[in-house]
Amino acid sequence: MYDTPKAETAVTSNEIKFSANNVDVYYGDTHAIKNVDVQIEANTVTAFIGPSGCGKSTFLRCLNRMNDTIDICRVEGDIRLDGEDIYDKKVDPVQLRAKVGMVFQKPNPFPKSIYDNIAYGPRIHGLAKNKADLDVIVEKSLRRGAIWDEVKDRLHAPGTGLSGGQQQRLCIARAVATEPEVLLMDEPCSALDPIATAQVEELIDELRSQYSVVIVTHSMQQAARVSQKTAFFHLGNLVEFGDTSKIFTNPEDPRTESYITGRIG
Amino acid sequence: MVFTLTLAIFALAIAAYLLSSRRAAKVAATDDVHLHSRPSYHGLHSFLWVLISGWGILLFLVIFGNWWVTSSLMSQIAEAAPDAAIIERQLILSDARAIAEGRISSESGELRQALALRFARLDAIHSWALIVLGLGGAFLAGLYSYGRVAPEWRARNHSEKVIRAVLLVMAGIAILTTIGIVLSLIFETMRFFSAIDWQIHKYLFGTTWSPLSGVFEGKMDADKVGALPLFAGTLLITLIAMIVAVPVGLFAAIYLSDFASARVRAFAKPMLEILAGIPTVVYGFFAAITLAPLLRDGGEAIGIRVASESALAAGIVMGVMIIPFISSLSDDVINSVPQSLRDASLGLGATKAETMQQVVLPAALPGIVSAVLLAVSRAIGETMIVVMAAGQGANLTANPLEAVTTVTVQIVALITGDTEAETAAGPAFTLGFTLFVLTLIMNMAAQRLVAKYREKYD
Numbered sequence: 001m002y003d004t005p006k007a008e009t010a011v012t013s014n015e016i017k018f019s020a021n022n023v024d025v026y027y028g029d030t031h032a033i034k035n036v037d038v039q040i041e042a043n044t045v046t047a048f049i050g051p052s053g054c055g056k057s058t059f060l061r062c063l064n065r066m067n068d069t070i071d072i073c074r075v076e077g078d079i080r081l082d083g084e085d086i087y088d089k090k091v092d093p094v095q096l097r098a099k100v101g102m103v104f105q106k107p108n109p110f111p112k113s114i115y116d117n118i119a120y121g122p123r124i125h126g127l128a129k130n131k132a133d134l135d136v137i138v139e140k141s142l143r144r145g146a147i148w149d150e151v152k153d154r155l156h157a158p159g160t161g162l163s164g165g166q167q168q169r170l171c172i173a174r175a176v177a178t179e180p181e182v183l184l185m186d187e188p189c190s191a192l193d194p195i196a197t198a199q200v201e202e203l204i205d206e207l208r209s210q211y212s213v214v215i216v217t218h219s220m221q222q223a224a225r226v227s228q229k230t231a232f233f234h235l236g237n238l239v240e241f242g243d244t245s246k247i248f249t250n251p252e253d254p255r256t257e258s259y260i261t262g263r264i265g
Numbered sequence: 266m267v268f269t270l271t272l273a274i275f276a277l278a279i280a281a282y283l284l285s286s287r288r289a290a291k292v293a294a295t296d297d298v299h300l301h302s303r304p305s306y307h308g309l310h311s312f313l314w315v316l317i318s319g320w321g322i323l324l325f326l327v328i329f330g331n332w333w334v335t336s337s338l339m340s341q342i343a344e345a346a347p348d349a350a351i352i353e354r355q356l357i358l359s360d361a362r363a364i365a366e367g368r369i370s371s372e373s374g375e376l377r378q379a380l381a382l383r384f385a386r387l388d389a390i391h392s393w394a395l396i397v398l399g400l401g402g403a404f405l406a407g408l409y410s411y412g413r414v415a416p417e418w419r420a421r422n423h424s425e426k427v428i429r430a431v432l433l434v435m436a437g438i439a440i441l442t443t444i445g446i447v448l449s450l451i452f453e454t455m456r457f458f459s460a461i462d463w464q465i466h467k468y469l470f471g472t473t474w475s476p477l478s479g480v481f482e483g484k485m486d487a488d489k490v491g492a493l494p495l496f497a498g499t500l501l502i503t504l505i506a507m508i509v510a511v512p513v514g515l516f517a518a519i520y521l522s523d524f525a526s527a528r529v530r531a532f533a534k535p536m537l538e539i540l541a542g543i544p545t546v547v548y549g550f551f552a553a554i555t556l557a558p559l560l561r562d563g564g565e566a567i568g569i570r571v572a573s574e575s576a577l578a579a580g581i582v583m584g585v586m587i588i589p590f591i592s593s594l595s596d597d598v599i600n601s602v603p604q605s606l607r608d609a610s611l612g613l614g615a616t617k618a619e620t621m622q623q624v625v626l627p628a629a630l631p632g633i634v635s636a637v638l639l640a641v642s643r644a645i646g647e648t649m650i651v652v653m654a655a656g657q658g659a660n661l662t663a664n665p666l667e668a669v670t671t672v673t674v675q676i677v678a679l680i681t682g683d684t685e686a687e688t689a690a691g692p693a694f695t696l697g698f699t700l701f702v703l704t705l706i707m708n709m710a711a712q713r714l715v716a717k718y719r720e721k722y723d
Contacts, residue, residue, distance in 0.1 A: 069611060071527060098614030108605035111628050120623070121613040171609070178613055 014041035017182055017212045018063060023077035025058055025067070032058050036077075038231055038236040040182070045204060047227035047244065049220060051259070051260045054233040056216045060184050063214065064100035065093040081182070101180035105187040107161035107167035109174075114151050117159040117170060118142060121178035137177055145173025146203045147162055165196020172203060176211075183207060185215040189222065201226050220260055224248050232256045267327055270395060274319035274403045278312045281407040285311035287619070288414045302421035310420040311410035313427045317624050321402030326398060330391040337387065338380060345376050347714030359718055423481040432469040450701060453694030460691060461487035468492055468695070474659035474675065476692040490692060492699070494659040498576065498669030502651060502708065503644040505580025506587055511637055513584075514591030521592070522599040523607075523621055534596075541589035545649040552582035552654035572656070579654040583647055589639045599625060638711035642704045648673040672696050 017215045018040035025033035033055045040063075048056035058067070065086065067073040079086050086096055098121070109117050116196050118138045121127075130135035138155070142148040147169040151162070159170055168188055175183060179195040185204070204226050207213055217223050223230055224244060231241040232255075240247060240256045286308030291301045338361065344353045349357070350700050360370040361380035365388065370377065458465055464487045471491020482570070517537070521530055557578040564571030571577070602625045610620040626633075656668030657678060679693040680686070 037668060048295070064612065066608065066612060069608075094614050094616050096614075097612055102608075102612035104605060104608060106605060108603070108609045110609065110624055120615075124613065124619055124623075174609075175613065202445070222409050 004104065008118060012046055016040070017042045018079065018214075019082055019083075020059075020079045021064075021077060023059070023062060023075070023079060025055070025062060025076070026074045027058075027070075028072045032236055033062075034236040036233075038238060038241060040212055040214055041229065042181075042212045043208055043210075044229055045208050045215060045227040046229040047221050047223035048214065048216045048231050048238075049218075049259070050233035052218070055236045056231075056233045057186050059233070060186055060214060060216050063182070063184055064097045064102055066091055066097075066102065073158045090197060098178050099180055100182045100184060101175035101178060103168070103172050103175050103183065103185040103188045106191050107164055107171050109162070109167050109170050111158065111160055112172060113156045114142075114162070114179060115155040117174050118177050121174065125152045125178055127177075127179065141173045141177035142170075144207070145169045146199065146206070163194050163196070165199060168192055168196065168200055172200070176207070179209065183211045183213045187214065187216050187218060190218060197222070213234075220248070232259060234259070266392060267323065267395065270323055270399050271320065273400065274316065274323065277319065277400070277403050277407060278315040281311035281315045281410065282308040284407075285411050285414055288411065289420075292414065292416060298416045300416050301419050306421040306424055307414050307418070310413070310427075312423040312537070313424055314406040314410040315403045317427070317431075318406035319399055322402040323395065323399045323668055326391075326395050330394065334384070336389045338384060341380065342376070343384065353712050366519040447701075450694055453690060454698045456694045457485070457691035460485040461490055472659075472661050474670075476679070477682070477689065485691070491659075492672070492696060494661040495670060495672045495675055495696065496699075496703075497661055497663075498655065498659075499645055499671040499673070501576050501663065501665060501669055502580045502583060502655060502671060503641060505577060506583035506644045507637070507641060509584025510583055510587040510591050510640060514588045514640075515595055515633065517588070517592040518595035518599055519621060519626075522596050523617065523625070537589045537592055540585075541593070543586075543704060544699065545586060545647065546653075548582050548586050549650045549653035551576050552650055556582055571666045572668040574654060574656040574668040575666050576655060576669045579651050580665065582654060583644055583650050586650065587644060590643060591636055591640050594636035595629070595633050598629045598636065601632070602628045636710050636714045638707060638714075642707060644702060645700065646673065648677060652677050658664055 016039050018038070020036060020038045020040075023033055023036045024031065036055075036059060038046075038059075048060060051055050061067045061073050062079060063081075063086075063241070067075060075087060081100070085091070110120060112120070115138055118141050119128075119134055122134060122137050139148065139152075142151060142265055147166055150166060151157075151170075159167065162170060168191070172183075172185075172188070188204075189200050192200065201222065204213055204215065215223075215226065227244045229242065230244040230247040232239045232247065232251075232253075234255055240251060240253045242252075247256060250262060251260065283720050286304040289300060289302075289304035289307035292298070293304065335358070338358055339354060342349070342357055346354070346357070356371070357377060357380065360372055360377050361384050362464065363370040363387040364373065364377060364381035384601060458468070461467065467487045468490050469491055471488065472493050473489050473491045474494055475489040476485065478486060517533075521533055521537075525533065554575075557573055557575060560575060560578050561571045606624050607620055610624045611617070615623070651671045651674050655674055656670050658668065659670050659675075660668060663670060676693045676696050679689040679696075682689060
């Protein structure tokens with residue numbers, strides 16, 4: 001079996017948010033991402049699937065330049081957010097990350113109160129003029145994170161005291177609080193039990209009305225449930241990209257079929 | 266002789282190990298039975314028995330034998346020379362010992378010759394007792410253990426019990442030593458307080474420190490043992506040291522852990538560790554010979570009088586000494602804050618500085634606080650730098666440009682001074698005890714504080 005890049009299936013219905021062309025990523029001498037092209041649409045959930053080490057998380061972290069924090073990582077190619085090159089020298093990665101929020105694999109609330117966790121981003125970016133404003137933002141974000149009812153009576157309790165699923169929804173609410181345009185999620189359910197997973201998935205579906213969501217997942221069922229577009233990565237190549245329904249019912253590439261039927265991975 | 270015997274018993278123990286383990290192996294092979302313990306445990310059991318009984322007998326006999334020889338000779342001296350003072354009797358004894366061993370004695374007389382003969386006889390008995398009882402005991406213990414080798418003998422459990430007992434004894438030695446030191450501190454402190462008629466307030470709050478000025482009259486003057494200037498001086502120098510060390514150490518740690526490139530870190534961390542490796546005595550004369558004159562001349566140039574042994578010089582150098590202490594402890598603490606928290610903050614569009622200030626430092630705060638308090642304890646107890654660079658005279662002042670003295674300096678002065686140790690020990694022990702109590706309280710307060718913050722941030 002040879003892994004060669006393959007042109008993605010053309011899919012255009014919504015406005016394009018992210019457009020990545022000829023992206024290569026290197027970790028030192030390791031070629032982690034090989035010539036990947038992906039278009040991410042607004043108000044759409046895009047899932048990245050693929051076996052471990054295939055580069056899907058690495059590619060996700062290119063979209064908000066989180067790879068900049070890794071010294072040996074080098075990104076080449078063209079990634080545009082709303083037509084603007086995010087690796088241009090003029091772009092400040094700090095401002096980019098305010099527009100492109102991120103939720104991580106393991107829930108990582110700050111060791112602060114629930115309120116301060118949510119208020120962290122808005123405070124940094126000066127989104128609230130006064131305390132009342134901030135209160136509104138915190139409540140709105142917690143509601144969008146589908147966790148308001150569970151924590152409204154203990155906003156000043158530590159965020160680390162919540163259960164795993166609650167912590168992850170808190171982290172989603174925290175990411176939402178800075179009013180991003182895109183939300184990147186790196187295996188957001190891998191540390192959660194099935195019930196918490198269902199809650200987070202439901203939340204992702206609701207978030208789609210306002211944001212475009214990119215989610216990396218190991219679970220093909222999850223990708224099928226929550227996403228409209230799916231990209232299949234294998235050994236650093238983007239093997240196939242298209243409508244989720246098509247990828248899961250009628251994949252074009254034999255590797256994609258092998259993976260979703262459980263023969264490789 | 267004792268040394269040879271010690272080695273001989275060790276050799277016996279090794280022999281016992283080999284014999285027993287071999288016998289156990291043979292039992293296992295020939296009888297086709299299942300041994301409870303592996304052969305090496307049978308060997309270990311014999312080894313431990315021989316070693317502990319042999320060395321135990323030896324230790325007991327050495328202590329008891331020396332006491333027996335000395336006391337029987339002393340009673341003979343007491344009979345022959347009932348008028349001699351104790352010190353004279355001890356001299357006679359050591360002369361007799363010297364004659365018996367063929368060394369040169371200070372004096373030689375009939376009594377001494379007779380004693381020397383008796384000493385030689387007793388010493389021979391003692392030596393033979395050591396050889397016979399020590400080796401014999403070890404041999405019997407080995408024989409006993411060798412005889413126990415059998416398939417059902419639980420050699421492993423028994424040797425583990427012995428080893429546990431040995432560990433307990435070692436831990437006990439460490440704990441008892443601590444208790445002993447504290448008790449002797451307390452005892453000497455009590456004696457000192459009773460010498461000043463329990464006017465403890467005069468010791469704690471008095472401002473004149475000259476404890477030995479009354480010793481010729483054979484008593485302590487309660488008005489001259491005011492230790493307040495000493496503690497004030499210690500505090501002042503510690504404060505200066507902390508003003509130097511905390512910001513520099515903490516910011517160095519922040520820079521090295523999160524901002525420096527790998528190349529800078531590879532170069533700078535070893536440099537800081539070298540700073541930690543400089544002996545304090547070097548810092549001391551650096552402060553006294555280089556920095557203090559520099560400060561004095563600099564002060565003169567701008568018209569400020571700086572004492573040549575100023576609190577400032579000692580404090581600055583002590584601060585420099587403590588920098589690596591604070592920076593390496595803080596560096597560990599900052600590095601142990603999970604990367605996921607940094608990622609979360611950066612992912613929200615925070616800058617590195619905001620992340621450090623609002624996420625990493627608050628999470629690391631308990632550790633940093635305890636690092637600083639450890640450093641304070643260290644500064645309070647530091648001796649060498651202040652002995653060389655701080656003054657001797659007890660001077661109650663808050664002016665860092667004047668000379669002050671510290672608790673540790675005064676302890677050194679008392680113990681190394683000309684005054685008889687018996688007299689000087691009282692105030693020295695009391696100062697030491699007070700310092701110990703202060704440090705203890707501070708460490709406990711630090712732990713409380715850290716525990717409180719931990720609850721908030723976990």
